Each structure stands twice: as C-alpha cells, then as structure tokens.
Amino acid sequence: MKVVLQNLTKKFPGRGKNKTDEVIAVNDFTFEIPDGKLIGLLGPSGCGKSTCLNLICGLLRPTSGKIYFGEDDVTDLPPESRGVGMVFQNYALYPHLTVKQNIMFPLENLKGDKKMTKQAMEAKALEAAKLVQIDMLMDRKPGELSGGQQQRVAIARALVKTPRVLLLDEPLSNLDARLRLQTREEIRRIQTETGVTTIFVTHDQEEAMSISDLIFVMKLGVLQQIGMPQDVYDDPVNLFVAKFLGTPPINVFAGRVKGQKLYIDDLPLIDVPGVKDQEVWAGIRPEGFILDEQGPLVCRFGAVEVMGRDISVVSYHDACQSPTVRSIIDADNHVLPLEGKVRFSVKPHKVHIFNKETEERIRF
Amino acid sequence: MDYKNNKAWLYLLPAIIFLGCFMVYPLIDVFVYSFEEGYNSASQTSFGLGGYNYSYVLHDPYFMQAVKNTFLLVVITVPLSTGLALLISVGLSSIDKLKNLFQTIYFLPYVTNTLAVGLVFMILFKKTPYSDGLMNALIKFFGGTAVDFIDGPYWAKMLVLCLYTIWIVMPFKILLLTSALASVREDYYNAAKVDGTSRWRTFYKITLPMISPTIFYLVITGFIGAFKVYSDAVALFGTNLNASEMNTIVGYIYDMLYGDSGGYPSYASAAAIILFVIVLTITCINMLVSEKHVHY
C-alpha cells in the first residue's frame, strides 16, 4: 500500500494567551511512500517526526492537507478505519494481560462481518507470534519479558490485524546497544517477510541508514531530503543534512572559493569548476582525508585513536566549526607529525561546499 | 558508637513515651478490661475474669441495633460512594475546561467540620410543625408526601445518614481515583485507539484493571471507615443516638463509656474488641478477594 502525503500541515496552538505563537510541527509535507518499502523518518528531537507519524496513524488530525493510503483518502478517518498497526515507543503493552491476550486485543475489537471466532483469533495471534518468534512466551505477562521480547510482542500486536501500513515510533530507543543491533535486523526481516509498507521514526541516523529503503530527513517541521540512505549521505542537499548523517560527523570549515578553487588554508584544496568566488562552508567527511606530507590542509596534531580496522586522527584547525577535526584513516598508515603539524590532502567526492548564508549545497 | 546509640534513643524518647502511654498500654488494657467482670470505675475493683462482658454486649438490644445500623450503612454507602466516585472521576479526567474548578469544589466536604455541616443536612431534611424543610418541599413538588427524615421512620433516617456519609467520603475517593486515572499512560489509550477499541471496552479492559489497586484500596478503607461512622450520626440525630434508633457500634462504645448511659468501660471494651474483630475479618476477606482480582 503506498502512502501519499499532500501539503500536510499540522499546527499546534501556542501555550500562552497569545494565539499567534503557534507551533508548526509539520510544515507542508508532500511526498509519496512506495508500496512495500521500509521508510526511516529521521531528525533531531522536536523536529515533528512523531507528529508526522501520529498524523499518518490518525491519532492527530492535520490542520490542512491530505493523506492517501493507495487511492483512499484517509485524512478524516479515525485510526481504526485506516488499517494501520502502530508500535509505541514504550510499547504500550497492557501489563495486566498476557502476551496472547495482548496480541488478540485488536482482533477482539472487530465488529460486524469482520468479527472473528475465538479459534480464528487464536490462530491469527499464534501466526503473528511465530513471525516475531515469541510463540513460546504466549502465557507470560509483559512484566516478565525482557525489553527485546516486549518489543516483539508490540510488533506482533501491530501486525495481527494485517495492517496496510505499519508504524513504529522510536522502536529501538529503549533497548541496550547490543539488542538494538539485533532488533533492527529483526525489524528488517519481519518487514521483508510480510512486505507491509513500514514507516519508522528515529533520531538515530545510524539506525535509519542501516535498515531503511528510503530515509526522510526532517528539521523543525520541514522536510529536508528524501532518498536512499547512501545517496543522501553522499549527496546532501544542505549543511544540516550533511551534519546530521554520519558518525563521526562531517568536519565543517570556513573556506572560500577563488578562481574556481576551494581554499581553507593558503594552498588550494580541490577544484570547484563553475563556482563563483565567495565565502563558503566546506564539509569534509572523516573518510575523505588522506595523510600527505605535502597536503594543502595543515592541522595541529592532537592524538591518534586506534579503532582496530581504522585509526582516527584527532587534530585542530582554527577554521573548523567544531573544536576538533576528526579524520579516519586506514590502520596501515603511520601518523608522523612534523613539528606538531599533520597535513592532509582530500578525496574530492568526500568534500561538499555550502552557501555561507543559506547553507544550501553548492554543486560543482 | 555507644554514645551515638544512646543519643538515638534520646531522640526517640518522647515518641516512645507517648506511644507507650496512649497506644501500647491501652491496647493491652482494653483486653484486660473486656474480661474483667463487674468492674466498678469508682472503686476500680472487679469480681474476676470471664466472658460475661461479651455476652452482655451481644445480648444488649441497643448493641444489636447499632450492629444492624452499621452493617446497613456499610453495605449501602461503600459500593454506592465508590461507584459514584468512579463515575465522577472518569468524567472529570475526560474534560479540560473547568476541571480545576470542579476538583476544588468536590474536595470541599473533606475540609469541613462534620458536626457543623451535619446540622445543615439536618435542617434540609427535617420536618417541623412550622416548616416542611426544603427536601420535603421538593418531594411534595414532585407529588410525594412529606416525611420527617430526622425524627421520622427508620428507613428515612437511615437514608439521610447514608446520604450524609456518602457526601462526606466522596472527596477522598474522587481525589484518589482521579490521580489513579491520571497515572495511566496516554500510550495505552493511543494503542487502543489505533486498534479501534470502543470507549466502553477501553474503560473495562484497560482503565479499570490499571486502576484496580486504587479501587480496592478505597473499598478496604471505605469498609473500615464506614464501620467507624459516629460523628455523622451525632451531627444528624444528636447525642442520644440510642433513643433515635440510629446508634452505630462506635457510638455504642462511647455511650457505654460516658454520658447518660456511661460508666461501663468493660462493656465498652468488649464492644470495641468485637468491632475490631469484625473490621479485621472483613479486611482480610477483602484482601483475599482483591488478590484474585487486582492485577499486578
């Protein structure tokens, strides 16, 4: 089932008496989510991504705009008529019901010709439980389960009605680091197996990039960029997206373009054909640095952090936005600082430049 | 270390003295009293030990009247007040506007003097030769016949006592239920909404189980409280409760101790212990039932 948002806007009234200071949580969203894909809705906290999810789910009503599931206009429908399954951040499993009762709960709500017999419901519940591999825990209560197991129960409960769209709100935020890795693979597997269009919200870019077919990057209620994770990473539209994706984050320097060349220090860093002379932000991905004794970028040497496969060189540069410059270099290299300096050249495709005022990408 | 040890006891000394004199000693003494036959409070002598006091109390028609009144009161007011409080609390937590105002109003009976407001209830329900009182005016308006609720038939007096007791205990119940309802996480309701759960089913299947510990707490304290009703009755019917057939068990205890019919601490003690046993039994039954029904 494809999901289409059309000029979707959600405003919340301001808290004070002054009605004008309203908050625009979702500002004029228009996009299409293709059928059967896993979508990551990504952004820092407070960017409106949960609001967006609640709009799709039907818990909130949009101020304006339309939502379509396939060809159906579902904008004004209550959640239950939309055919969505939702997994809440804290799972919202009913603590007084067993796993089985929790999974069967949505089925028991069905009315009219959709009403099911008890056996049919139990069979459905078991099927869903098998899918998420918790069929041996059916008679436990949520309090007796680990975080990861609770997460699976929540997914089973969301899937049992065979929803048209599955929504997950920060599905991994309550798990510890190891479980998070495991569970995100699990979510990917379940999504692939069922083929249900899935939208999940997260503030963790690594999480989003690792399992999504497409990611949607948001900032302050405004959609910034849509694309496949690698494409967005390699080709960010603005400084915000570039900075938000990638760990360690991109290194941003104050630079300038002169004669179609990019300068940070005195030596030209790369050629930027077709770009006018101006002040710019120059972003260099950590993996874009090459140790080079003659390199144009001269940094004060800080430290070397060994990470096994790679090493990370920490250095300082006055033009850098953040206090340290982080570069990741193959562990075969040996860092030999000269008079406390370390010099780099850069891989041109790992360097992005941005307009100093608008922070929009300048392509070359 | 020893020095510190002593100092702690010094800090505790006042509490221990007061509790010893006015809690522990009386607790032992009340059992002694209740078994001392023919105790004379003037000479402080008794004939000996035995169960006569209990037998006297249990055969005293005034006591049986008090037991009957108290049980009726308990059976009527506890379920009614708890149910009503639940209804009001659910209503209260579903609204936004005026919520604070309603909450404040509902709490008012808690901070009023039981005796004083009881007088107001009395004049509202009383029928005198000069006036029918407001309640009877209302009853007549709807085509009924006037009844004196204060000095009239038994059922009418019981009705007023129940009404007043409910009026008095509601603030506490509404307050606790409202905060219990507020503590149910919004997530659960959202999850239920996504699944298209009807209002009634959401309430019955989610809200009710989640607040069941509070409900049972209220039922238990409600039982205990209703068994000890006394000043409500005094406020409505005056201090001579035996005469108006409206005495309660606690009232009987005090009457035995002091007042026109007083001077019998042994009978009072026996009655107090009987009351204690009844309350303890009922509380235990409540606990057993709640074990089965209260979730988590």
Place this chain on the structure above:
Amino acid sequence: MDKNVDYDKIRSSAAARRRTIRIITYILLAFWAVIVLFPFYWMVLTSVKSYSAYSSEYVPKLYTLNPTFQNYVDAFTAVNLSRYFLNTLIFTVITTAAMILVITLSAYAFARMEFRGKDTLFTFFLALMMIPNELVIITNFTTITNLGLRNTFTGLILPSITSVFYIYLLRENFLQVPDELYYAAKVDGTSDLKYLWKVMLPICKPTIITIIILKVIECWNSYVWPRLITDDANYFLVSNGIQEIRENGFGRENIPAMMAAVVAISIPLIVLFLIFRKKIMAGVSRGGIKG
C-alpha cells in the same frame, strides 16, 4: 466510491456520539458540584435570614432579599462561640507544635541514626498504625480521668501528640536527603541537632507544611475525644460547641443563629484549603486518613 460514503457516516456519527458524551459528562459533573455546594449555600443563606423571616417560611425560600447580620452577632454573644474558637485555636496550635517536635526527632532518628534494634522498633511503630483509635480510647479516657486531667487542655492534648503515620511520612522524606550532605556537615563539625535544624528541615519543608496542614484540619474537626474529656463548656472545642448550641443553645428553633455559628466555624478551614489547595490535596492523596 461507495467506500467513502461509508467513511463519511462513520465520521459524522462518531463526532455526534462524542458530543453527546461530552454534554452528559458536564451535566453529571455540574450535578455533583451542585450537591456538594448546596449545603454550603444553604447555611450561608439561612444564616443571613432573620429569625422571624425564617420562621414564617413554611416552604423555605431559595434566596433572601433582606439579609441581616444579626445572627452572627447573636452567635458570638448569646452563646460562647468565641470561647470555643479560642479553645480550638489553643488546642490546635499546641497539639500541632508539640507533634511536629516529637515526630521530627523520631523521624530523624529512624532516618539518619544507627542504633541497635532500629529495624525492629520501626516495624513495631508501623504495626501501631493498624490499631484503631476506638480500641485505645477507652483506657485513655480512664487514664486521663484518673490523673484528674478532665476539663484541662493537658488532658485534651496529650493523647494526640504522636502520630505514627506522620513519623513514617517524614522519615520517608528525610531518607531522600542525600547522605553526602550529612557527611559534609559532619566533616565541618556540625552537630546532629544543628544538621537537623539547618539542613534537613529546610529541605523537607514542603512535607512538614503538608503534615501541619493535615494535623490542623484534624484538630479543628476533632469531636470524639474532646466530647469524652470535657463537660465544662469553658473547655469545649468548636465541634462540641456546635453540638452544645444545637441541643441547649439558642433554643432549638433559632436555626438562623445556629447556621451563623456553623458558617463561622467552617470558614477558617475553607480559607486554609483555598490557600493551600494543591498542598492539601497532594498530602491527602499521599495517605489520607479519612476513609
């Protein structure tokens, strides 16, 4: 698409149902508010009706056009209402102050000090919470009578100076004060008493205030014990006073004057409640005693 027509119906009927439920909710809530407020309205109304006007209304009127304050004057002159007020005030202040002192010391000992038998003693204290007042009041009555303390403030006050429940409440709060503060104070050479006074009490002030308010309400409304221990009207508290007024006061039929007295003794607590609304409600819900 006929599917959409169906949805339209769902939507409008759901909205209509929501509206109906909302209206019913407000009606129910308003109805209960009226039931709660009406006795208050009635006592104020009756207290400003003149005696003759009140007596002449066979069917009581819901309002009055000629309010009078004569009844209030009567309430404070014809019977000794001011005496009852003063007694209650003295009783409340002394009881509350003494209780705060006693429970603070014990709560501190339980929360902060180490001594042999601490856990046993605390468990014993907790067990005392289960003991109903009715069980111990009989002996207390005899004790106070034998000590010759009937019709004295001492007799009134003594049994209500300690409360295990408040010790428990305060101890819980004391336990939340981090240990580091205590050790820091010890390093500076602060004595236990000074630490309690200068550090613990200020930090735990909200709880203390809650306890004070709850105790004041309890004192102001106490009826049973004062009734047993006083028969001299000079030592009556307001509850007993109002009962006395009812039975022997203005003559049984002067209801307006009686209501003036009722209003007068209700006002202090209502004012207290309106000022400390949040604190009182929070305190009661943390462990209300009135069932």
